[in-house]
Amino acid sequence: MRALILLGLVGFVAQLVDGSLGMAYGVTSTTLLLAVGTNAAAASATVHLAEIGTTLASGISHWRFGNIDWKVVARIGVPGGIGAFAGATFLSNLSTEVAAPVMSIILLSLGVYILIRFTAFGLPRGNLGKPLRRRFLGPLGLVAGFVDATGGGGWGPVGTPAILASGRLAPRKVIGSIDASEFIVAIAASVGFFIGIGSENINFSWVAVLLIGGVIAAPIAAWLVRHIPPRILGSAVGGLIILTNVRTLLRSDWIDAPGNVQTVAYITIAVLWAAALAYSVREYRRHKAEETVEAIETDLRKSEEETTSA
Template identity: 35%
Template structure:
């Protein structure tokens, strides 16, 4: 078998939408790595819109987040965007919140949780945009960081939300945007690993789709570029971008809930 035939065979096995999955992963990770959010929201929205079942979408995105979090986190470490004290607190608290979220997932429908989250995040996003013009940075308290991490882990498991909640709240609490983005990305790797490990026995290994491979390839290609953007963009620009991303994605989640 020639190399061309081998590549063609792999593409046929993966499906005709493979390049689309790569594009989704690239765009999603570009936002996620630079703004601390976007991969899960963008991937979930697009994959759902092309007819992939919700359970498969959730499994694919959660599985991909393990690897995207590792790749993006590594890039942020190289660019010195990680606050290690913040990482330890967010990762540990996020893991605990993730376990609680998985335990609650079968009891409370996501349709009930998502609208509440979307409304809350819209308000937070507006607050962040306003705060960009009156920047306040400093060390966020241990208690507040743990609370944000636990909430983020819980919502990651129940509604696919991590970056919009964790990154936005860390910035709103006074953390420097560059460190909030980089640290939240690295901590998400730990949380995604915990959540996925607990979800697999419930959904079955077959729920992981071929989309994961495409998402991962796109994300790996985008991660180094996104980390560079996070380091080089001015703090105000990055903060406004985070706020806009939170508002837009939250409003779209509300639209999905009530009109789709």
Template identity: 40%
Template sequence: MWRRLASQLVLAFFLMVLGHIIISYLPFPSVPEIWVNSKPYFDKQFLFFVLAGFLAQMVDGMLSMGYGVTSATCLISFGVNPVAVSAAIHTSEVFASGISGYSHYKFGNVNKKLFRHLVIPGVLGAILGAVMLVFLGEKAGKWLMPIMALYALFLGFKILYKAFQPSPTNKKVKRVGWLAGAGGFLDSFGGGGWGPIVTSSLIAKGRSPKYTIGSVSLTEFFVTLASALTFFVTVGVSHWNIVLGLLLGGGIAAPFAARLAGKLPRKTMMIAVGIMVMVWCIRMFIKSLS
């Protein structure tokens, strides 16, 4: 059922984006003129965009977090304007998270019961966060970032500590819906945090890293899509060469990342998750103070 719903949502989002492009470029120029105008965008730098998408999706697919941090770091190091970086990442992440979620499902990394508990609260939280951000303004979300970063930093240390302890039993985590709702809200309103908050909380409570990462990655598609649809209606999209590069690289990396997520040892995955959470926390804390 979720696959049919996901396909319909992606089609709806694609048609909205396509309609936006058509309206923006009416009346259409001739084909030679389109080629002349678009050719400069597909240069050597475009290959760097593909590389950024590949690296970002490898990290996100294996750890269920880090797509924004990794791709933003790569793109900014390539000299891309930060405004263009933000717009391109939000657009491309919809499609990249869809490919990643499907790959995790295909390789058996998804706990269906956990997914059902996460998806609806996560989507509702994402919509609420996006709507509030649109009405209150971007600066209103910045006060949340230090608090969220410190909380996730604590979880990162806790995950690292547990990585070197004996394997725990798979514990039942209470109030998963509230956790997903908070993660979705913070991801939209604060500019990020779904993976670091939800994944790290579940793993820190003793959930299996493999199934947690797979289930959270699949849910992330619906959360990201809900957020992106809300933002798209209000601000539109741009910088298509960057979006296309990220999509190509992410599409190539997604199956490999999902495969590795199911094969890596528990200790290795927990160490990687803990380190990624702490890197994200430090980056977001510094960003919130600047």
């Protein structure tokens, strides 16, 4: 019962993060399942089955708040589904001994990317309004879908920053569109896993609990995306993913690091993580202060112009 409650909380928090940041539900949930010893393919299959429900709920919530560009959903979702099916088939044919470290490496790489991306750069906002072309979204969806299925997560970490980096779509619409299109990816990956490993290796009670937690969080996240600082959240999630997957790799048969080496690694990561969070908070406050000053200066200029014209 304690494990199910923990999974429910993980599903809630993961969807809260995913729905407000556009990434990390799969990465966070799969990381936990691997940490408790779940088979790599089964962990990814469990998360993707739960995501069918959570992405549907998240998509509906984002649609109600006007956070979705349906052209982007169509152009990236279908290639994403193809990539996810291929990735699920690939992962299903790997041995457990190989699959677990491989998945941890993918998750670790995504965690590093998330941490650096949001700590150092925040969210780009240039080029708003310019169209996102099919020749960009199609290959992006294919790669993101494949990484998502093989890594148990990756649709958001690959897709969201790539579209944000283009600066052509408002951040809230990027997040809403990525979350909505992930519904297609989750279905395609689940079909691939059912064909590859069957249903006997999937714990459906875990699927249900992850799903319940995610569905509860989905509407809250869709509202929070308008208010929460993505830079700080990205730094927090990236550090957590890095710490957890380094732990998995250091304890794997590939490395089997001594206890003192593990301790030094954890402390080093924790210090760097704290520094990244502190930097993100400082930069967020600095940018907010600059925006406030600019708004005041704009209001003063308008007042002076109105006074002069009068």
